[in-house]
Amino acid sequence: xxxxxxxxxxxxxxxxxxxxxxxxxxxxxxxxxxxxxxxxxxxxxxxxxxxxxxxxxxxxxxxxxxxxxxxxxxxxxxxxxxxxxxxxxxxxxxxxxxxxxxxxxxxxxxxxxxxxxxxxxxxxxxxxxxxxxxxxxxxxxxxxxxxxxxxxxxxxxxxxxxxxxxxxxxxxxxxxxxxxxxxxxxxxxxxxxxxxxxxxxxxxxxxxxxxxxxxxxxxxxxxxxxxxxxxxxxxxxxxxxxxxxxxxxxxxxxxxxxxxxxxxxxxxxxxxxxxxxxxxxxxxxxxxxxxxxxxxxxxxxxxxxxxxxxxxxxxxxxxxxxxxxxxxxxxxxxxxxxxxxxxxxxxxxxxxxxxxxxxxxxxxxxxxxxxxxxxxxxxxxxxxxxxxxxxxxxxxxxxxxxxxxxxxxxxxxxxxxxxxxxxxxxxxxxxxxxxxxxxxxxxxxxxxxxxxxxxxxxxxxxxxxxxxxxxxxxxxxxxxxxxxxxxxx
Amino acid sequence: xxxxxxxxxxxxxxxxxxxxxxxxxxxxxxxxxxxxxxxxxxxxxxxxxxxxxxxxxxxxxxxxxxxxxxxxxxxxxxxxxxxxxxxxxxxxxxxxxxx
Numbered sequence: 001x002x003x004x005x006x007x008x009x010x011x012x013x014x015x016x017x018x019x020x021x022x023x024x025x026x027x028x029x030x031x032x033x034x035x036x037x038x039x040x041x042x043x044x045x046x047x048x049x050x051x052x053x054x055x056x057x058x059x060x061x062x063x064x065x066x067x068x069x070x071x072x073x074x075x076x077x078x079x080x081x082x083x084x085x086x087x088x089x090x091x092x093x094x095x096x097x098x099x100x101x102x103x104x105x106x107x108x109x110x111x112x113x114x115x116x117x118x119x120x121x122x123x124x125x126x127x128x129x130x131x132x133x134x135x136x137x138x139x140x141x142x143x144x145x146x147x148x149x150x151x152x153x154x155x156x157x158x159x160x161x162x163x164x165x166x167x168x169x170x171x172x173x174x175x176x177x178x179x180x181x182x183x184x185x186x187x188x189x190x191x192x193x194x195x196x197x198x199x200x201x202x203x204x205x206x207x208x209x210x211x212x213x214x215x216x217x218x219x220x221x222x223x224x225x226x227x228x229x230x231x232x233x234x235x236x237x238x239x240x241x242x243x244x245x246x247x248x249x250x251x252x253x254x255x256x257x258x259x260x261x262x263x264x265x266x267x268x269x270x271x272x273x274x275x276x277x278x279x280x281x282x283x284x285x286x287x288x289x290x291x292x293x294x295x296x297x298x299x300x301x302x303x304x305x306x307x308x309x310x311x312x313x314x315x316x317x318x319x320x321x322x323x324x325x326x327x328x329x330x331x332x333x334x335x336x337x338x339x340x341x342x343x344x345x346x347x348x349x350x351x352x353x354x355x356x357x358x359x360x361x362x363x364x365x366x367x368x369x370x371x372x373x374x375x376x377x378x379x380x381x382x383x384x385x386x387x388x389x390x391x392x393x394x395x396x397x398x399x400x401x402x403x404x405x406x407x408x409x410x411x412x413x414x415x416x417x418x419x420x421x422x423x424x425x426x427x428x429x430x431x432x433x434x435x436x437x438x439x440x441x442x443x444x445x446x447x448x449x450x451x452x453x454x455x456x457x458x459x460x461x462x463x464x465x466x467x468x469x470x471x472x473x474x475x476x477x478x479x480x481x482x483x484x485x486x487x488x489x
Numbered sequence: 490x491x492x493x494x495x496x497x498x499x500x501x502x503x504x505x506x507x508x509x510x511x512x513x514x515x516x517x518x519x520x521x522x523x524x525x526x527x528x529x530x531x532x533x534x535x536x537x538x539x540x541x542x543x544x545x546x547x548x549x550x551x552x553x554x555x556x557x558x559x560x561x562x563x564x565x566x567x568x569x570x571x572x573x574x575x576x577x578x579x580x581x582x583x584x585x586x587x588x
Contacts, residue, residue, distance in 0.1 A: 033555050034555050034556065034557055035555050035556065035557050035558075039558075039560075040553075040556065040557055040558030040559075040560075041557075041558075041559075041560065042557050042559075049575065049576040049577045050563050050566075050567065050576055050577060050578075051563055051576075053560065053562065053563055053566070054558075054560030054562055055560065055562060058562075058566060060566075066551070066552065066553045067551065067552040067553065068552065068553065068555050069552040069553065069554060069555060070555035071555070072552065090543045090544075095504075097506055098583060099578070099580045099583060112543075142583075143577065144582065145574075146582075155582055156579055156580065156581055156582050157579075157580050157581075157582055157583060158574055158575060158577035158578065158579055158580075159577055159578040159579075159580055160576075160577050161578075285504055287501075287504060290543035290544065292544065294551075295544055295546060295548040295549050295550070295551050296543060296544065296549045296550075297549065297550060298549045298550055
């Protein structure tokens with residue numbers, strides 16, 4: 001397991017000295033079921049408006065909800081992946097008047113949610129508490145017409161109930177995050193868990209994963225301030241930007257002697273600002289009461305044991321396994337990227353075959369993370385790294401060979417030979433450098449006697465010439481070392 | 490002993506989007522208070538060992554398999570709606586997002 005870090009994280013760097021921010025996140029994710037939560041309508045994004053509706057999800061008189069068994073299974077699976085206790089739970093009605101809910105209430109879980117009290121370990125080592133993860137139904141989608149599509153100027157709204165009744169889990173975190181970076185990390189890690197467990201397709205751009213952020217600020221060492229909730233965050237990047245903007249807005253207010261009002265604010269990606277949406281209602285205002293049409297959910301110990309046994313290895317455990325194999329920290333960049341991109345099994349196999357772990361992780365982080373490892377075999381990858389370690393290939397050559405291995409699946413030795421890659425032996429390198437010193441006497445003088453800045457520049461100059469002269473076969477590090485040795489440094 | 494103020498009744502009425510006149514508030518406040526007082530009799534009992542009852546039936550874990558059933562009601566429902574546009578229900582503009 002990842003080592004849990006202390007709960008107090010460092011102050012976010014975007015804030016003025018002496019200020020801190022406190023962040024909790026509420027994440028809604030649509031469950032990957034075939035049908036809706038309480039009826040047999042398809043749970044499918046992007047269909048023609050209102051084609052996936054029936055009397056139940058349209059709230060017509062006489063209709064009754066019947067719970068989707070698979071939705072319960074997925075919700076419990078997520079709960080266990082987040083180390084929650086799975087409890088006896090009861091559905092409640094949350095009453096409000098808004099056309100996104102044709103029934104004038106949303107069926108959710110209130111005082112008795114399915115999952116309670118878990119945690120999520122961030123790749124950076126911080127442990128974020130999970131308050132609860134409860135099951136509820138999604139709402140319909142409103143399209144605001146007129147007024148340029150802006151909510152406040154719309155002339156009327158068009159309602160599509162295809163999404164109404166789609167099963168959701170809302171995951172509520174503790175207010176354990178202290179910077180936008182941690183919030184982004186949390187959202188990214190949670191998404192990885194949702195994908196690994198098959199609970200949701202977690203597409204932020206399609207709204208199957210939606211993140212709301214509760215943000216407050218305070219003088220460090222003093223009690224937390226009033227929080228605002230930010231909605232309409234459509235990407236992890238928006239989440240980070242919106243949190244930093246909101247924290248600075250609150251600090252501005254307080255510095256001007258004003259107060260922060262508890263309210264819901266809307267993030268506008270284009271202008272990079274948040275604006276007031278409405279003053280937050282109290283829970284009392286929703287008049288929750290138990291949903292009479294749905295009976296309690298009571299998971300058995302056997303259900304929970306079966307779910308635990310079927311859980312896949314989660315990202316945190318995969319990071320920790322790779323870190324152990326590589327002899328590095330689970331928080332190191334190469335490990336985090338390897339697991340994020342699903343390259344950890346490849347890296348582990350290469351390391352097990354005897355390839356240098358540092359070089360393996362460097363290739364994963366810098367050369368494989370972006371383009372993937374399509375045709376690359378663990379054996380070939382291991383062999384390549386061994387050739388690099390032994391000096392048969394320079395770092396630059398290894399990168400080129402690796403790219404071709406990814407594309408064609410070829411063996412490294414064959415590719416290196418076909419490209420005429422043979423690392424320069426020491427005497428050839430020395431010959432090239434001696435020639436360069438003779439041809440560039442003035443630069444050489446500056447290299448030997450100049451200050452660090454001049455030497456840095458001239459190192460680039462000479463190594464570049466070495467590469468030119470050797471057709472890229474020289475090893476940059478070896479060339480630099482030899483230059484310094486010849487200069488008596 | 491439960492008590493209920495006129496302001497609380499006005500607040501609950503507002504949440505239910507009921508426009509009550511002053512006279513109606515005067516009428517309903519004591520009526521609702523009497524109902525609560527009735528329920529308050531139960532509070533006098535020692536119920537520490539009785540779990541809260543959310544449902545009267547001895548049932549739990551009632552569910553259905555995750556299998557699609559198309560209803561095909563869309564056109565009939567849209568035809569019965571006061572206003573539609575582009576296959577959607579057309580409603581008056583409502584300020585703000587969902588509560």
